[in-house]
Amino acid sequence: MFAPYFPADEPQKFASVHKVFGASNVNKMLQELPEHQRSDAVSSMVYEANARVRDPVYGCVGAISSLxxxxxxxxxxxxxxxxxxxxxxxxxxxxxxxxxxxxxxxxxxxxxxxxxxx
Structure with missing residues (x-):
């Protein structure tokens, strides 16, 4: 399920998403989406997870607020x-x-x- 969206040469992507959302939650979210939307959803999750790791309190909301x-x-x-x-x-x-x-x-x-x- 994860292989097409989290390539082996970019382990940090999965690590961040797993840390913030948990693998089972990511799996559930992806299964609820049509296949053609999953790649965009993973990109969003990676962005949000990285933002949450950088700023645990505000996450991507802090970046959006600044912009x-x-x-x-x-x-x-x-x-x-x-x-x-x-x-x-x-x-x-x-x-x-x-x-x-x-x-x-x-x-x-x-x-x-x-x-x-x-």
Whole structure:
């Protein structure tokens, strides 16, 4: 049952999965799945088992949480950069189309920069 999914030249895969899930539980899980899904299931179990060995408390949830924080931070940075681009385009348009309004545009730009400096 295990041979196709845990090759002999990669004993650490089975060792991690066995340590975390137990061989009988892995056997039961694999038997409940259609054969075409078993390889993906084993890959997931290996990933989760390795994560659990590295971080016994949080396992793969810790890695997912860390990645989610990175995504949130990058989305915030992207939103700020997009707002700055819009702000610069407005300043450029205002200064090129109506030179007399430049003083007001500079005042608004200064105020806007203080809003975006997080």
């Amino acid at each position: 989610q924080k990175q995504i949130d931070s990058l989305q915030t940075q992207l939103a700020i950069a997009q707002a700055e681009v819009v702000h610069m385009r407005v300043r450029q348009f205002t200064s090129s189309s109506n030179p007399g309004v430049m003083d007001m545009a500079v005042d608004q730009a200064t105020m806007g920069e203080s809003l975006w400096s997080c």
